[in-house]
Amino acid sequence: MPLNSSPRIQDVAEATNVSIMTVSRAMRGVEGVSPAKRAEILRAAKRLGYRPNRNAVSLAASHSTLIGISLPTLFNEVFADILDGMRRTFDMAGFDLVLDNSDYDPQREEAWVERMIDWRPAGVVLSGVDHSQRVREQLRGANIPTLEIWDRHDDPIDICVGVDHEAAGVMIGRHLASLGYRRPAFVGVEAGRDPRAEKRLAGLRRAFADHESQVMVRRSERHASFEAGMNETIALLAAPETRPDCICYLNDHMAFGGMSTCEKAGIAVPDGMGIVGFNGLGINAVLAKPLTTVLTPRLLMGSMGARLLLARIHGAKVDRSVSIPTELFPGQTTRLQERSQNLNQGLGQPVR
């Protein structure tokens, strides 16, 4: 063994007087080695500090133990949670994670998928289900187990685990409508930058269509932050005649920014204005007035997705599309119960 170079399988073979194939079998726990010899080989390997070169293993096996993961961003607690949920599972199974952040840019994702395939990864994880045709073709063509996570779809590239965002939007809309809100607004980011948010907006519109209410929409050109929530809310409040009576935000951070803005402007939350966030982020646990939001079980989604992808990698038959239920969390930023329309109009007559 040359100086300053790690030991190879050959070195272990020589140290134990067996062929390198026997060492290979012993190291991998494959059958065909007597228990005594296996123990001796493992001891020698440990003594010499031998560890298989993963590049060589990957080449010989025609695929690596890398899992490629593409998420839009890690600034978003949602994706950090999902990643964490997956990490433990993949780690325990001996896979290493190659991470990319697409910054919500499909072209970046496409370029990265191509590069990732060059590693012959054991699997690939993409966020959401909206991907370029080329990405779909490449992954299917290369026959790489692929998990789409966070959103759901009836025809995933391979398998998917996620939330039904349109249904969540409907749930929010019905809740608001049942509390008597009738002038809804939605604050998100530029169309295409977050397809999930657009689906929730579609659900919201569907729910309010029953009440013949239009949904006002504002989209920030920046990312979905506290500040963006403030700015768009200021814009929504500018014209009193078109002022909404409730605002649904893309997430809790924006919603918090929006709520602060309303209160600074002297608008009472939840009576003058209903505020709804999304995701149930950490911040909500310490707000004096917790946000009404939708809880999304992200860690669970991550670990479930990872386990499913592992099963798929090992050739098991798994569900193609798994839907994760969400839950509406009624905070103090929406009314507790319907405020009578009549009272609202000052008629002074109780309804019912």
Place this chain on the structure above:
Amino acid sequence: MPLNSSPRIQDVAEATNVSIMTVSRAMRGVEGVSPAKRAEILRAAKRLGYRPNRNAVSLAASHSTLIGISLPTLFNEVFADILDGMRRTFDMAGFDLVLDNSDYDPQREEAWVERMIDWRPAGVVLSGVDHSQRVREQLRGANIPTLEIWDRHDDPIDICVGVDHEAAGVMIGRHLASLGYRRPAFVGVEAGRDPRAEKRLAGLRRAFADHESQVMVRRSERHASFEAGMNETIALLAAPETRPDCICYLNDHMAFGGMSTCEKAGIAVPDGMGIVGFNGLGINAVLAKPLTTVLTPRLLMGSMGARLLLARIHGAKVDRSVSIPTELFPGQTTRLQERSQNLNQGLGQPVR
């Protein structure tokens, strides 16, 4: 070329009637190929959809284009920022990132470093400078370019880029002392879980030693969250006789939890209690009463670290240890100027 298998260099060589070595040179942009032939080869490669198998490249070259990155967690905005700062730089240079989260556990880090070395990575990034002796030996022994980021050290494993946390602690302490605070407290997490925080505490103690003030310390057993900040603050306020007059938190999130707790308890911030966070996190931009905190340029640190590591990988001579300056941000959670001790004691005499 077999069905359902990607083209190899051989296929391109046959399509263009040259040896595979010429294709290899053309693809890599290495000299020794005429411009005409190079163009023809690249055209054929594109047409066939040929892309070099990275596992084979890595094996033949005896090292991969992977960069291993170990961060404690991504829930912490700090590390998400640092990662993002590095990502762009590495991405543009054609490196792929293998990510691990150690959860602040040195043993996990050690195990991961060992596994990472099996990939013969082009470089490794670790967070902080506190690593087991074995990690240091392994990385130095394998001669892998290694960047330690976020903290600084005079004898890094290889190179380091970070903040001088003890100096930051001193800066905070002097600021508080200059404003007349004399009963400081520090709220962090269990010792060993965040060595940087301990260094800041040491700096804080050093600054207050000049005023013969002891620093009260509380450490949460949970992670540095809003809630943990609340809980430890409640504990600090429990005994009125030992109540501090200012509290430094491990980060802005904890500080926000602490500030909310004080105000709920009827303690005026900043007069009755000074509150200092750390890092200048996103939340601070939207708080009604911005926290006094220390701004740490994390994106800059990430991209600078990445550029330095790249230079190191390419064999350039670089500084072993780079210190990044921090800046104290005076928010509204510490007094604006010294409140006279005399006035404080009701003597009614102006000082000086």
Place this chain on the structure above:
DNA sequence: GAAATCTACGTTAGCGCTAACGTTGGCGTT
């Protein structure tokens, strides 16, 4: 008790690429 079977190995032939060195032919030099 001879054939069939099994256990515990070894041998051969790659996986797909690159470093290092070899070869060829055209060109300038004297």
Place this chain on the structure above:
DNA sequence: AACGCCAACGTTAGCGCTAACGTAGATTTC
């Protein structure tokens, strides 16, 4: 004309490992 030189290729020998097949001796089968 003889030589050296260089650009533009090709050839050889791996990188470190595994799949697939081969084989010797022990064990079982009927």
